[in-house]
Amino acid sequence: MVVDMQNDFADPAGSLSVTGGGEVVEAVNRELRRAREAGALVVFSRDWHPPSTPHFEKDGGIWPVHCVRDTWGAEFVDGLDLAGIGAGVEVVSKGTGGEDGYSVFSVRDPRSGATSDTVLEELLRARGVERVVVVGLATDYCVKETVLDGRRRGFAVEVVRDGVRPVDRAPGDGDRALEAMTRAGADVI
Numbered sequence: 001m002v003v004d005m006q007n008d009f010a011d012p013a014g015s016l017s018v019t020g021g022g023e024v025v026e027a028v029n030r031e032l033r034r035a036r037e038a039g040a041l042v043v044f045s046r047d048w049h050p051p052s053t054p055h056f057e058k059d060g061g062i063w064p065v066h067c068v069r070d071t072w073g074a075e076f077v078d079g080l081d082l083a084g085i086g087a088g089v090e091v092v093s094k095g096t097g098g099e100d101g102y103s104v105f106s107v108r109d110p111r112s113g114a115t116s117d118t119v120l121e122e123l124l125r126a127r128g129v130e131r132v133v134v135v136g137l138a139t140d141y142c143v144k145e146t147v148l149d150g151r152r153r154g155f156a157v158e159v160v161r162d163g164v165r166p167v168d169r170a171p172g173d174g175d176r177a178l179e180a181m182t183r184a185g186a187d188v189i
Helices: 021-037 120-126 139-152 173-183
Strands: 043-047 090-094 106-108 115-117 131-137 156-165
Touching: 021 131, 021 156, 043 120, 043 139, 090 120, 115 120, 131 139, 139 156, 139 173, 156 173
Parallel strands: 043 090, 131 156
Antiparallel strands: 106 115
């Protein structure tokens, strides 16, 4: 599972750039090679927001405008090994209807708080997946929520430490996120 390796997060020019986000591309590509060599399912997630959504600060949310569908910011970052997309490698888009899309497993209506599932769990169950290896951005938001949601749904989850980076809105958020994932039963490797 490659979480949100998109320009707005991974590129220094992105609107919600994660410090060191581009540095994880090498670790992500290493994990992609391992997965492909093992014949594992590969899934990329992406924020794919409409131009206006209550998720954005300008519309009442907490985040700057980011990953607006069909823009440079929403594209996968340069250097990411995208082999197989459209030919067996899955892409799960989240936030497409203006929802908060932190977990790749589910989205949440920012006004009502109601959650609904994405297609991810169905994809994993249909392929007999029991263990998910997670890399991507950002440790303290989308990675954390995906890992916790995966654990709640009964999947064994591994987080590749050198394949993630935090936003760290508050100093130490990334470390606290890794601790929360560990407490939930995920392995941080």
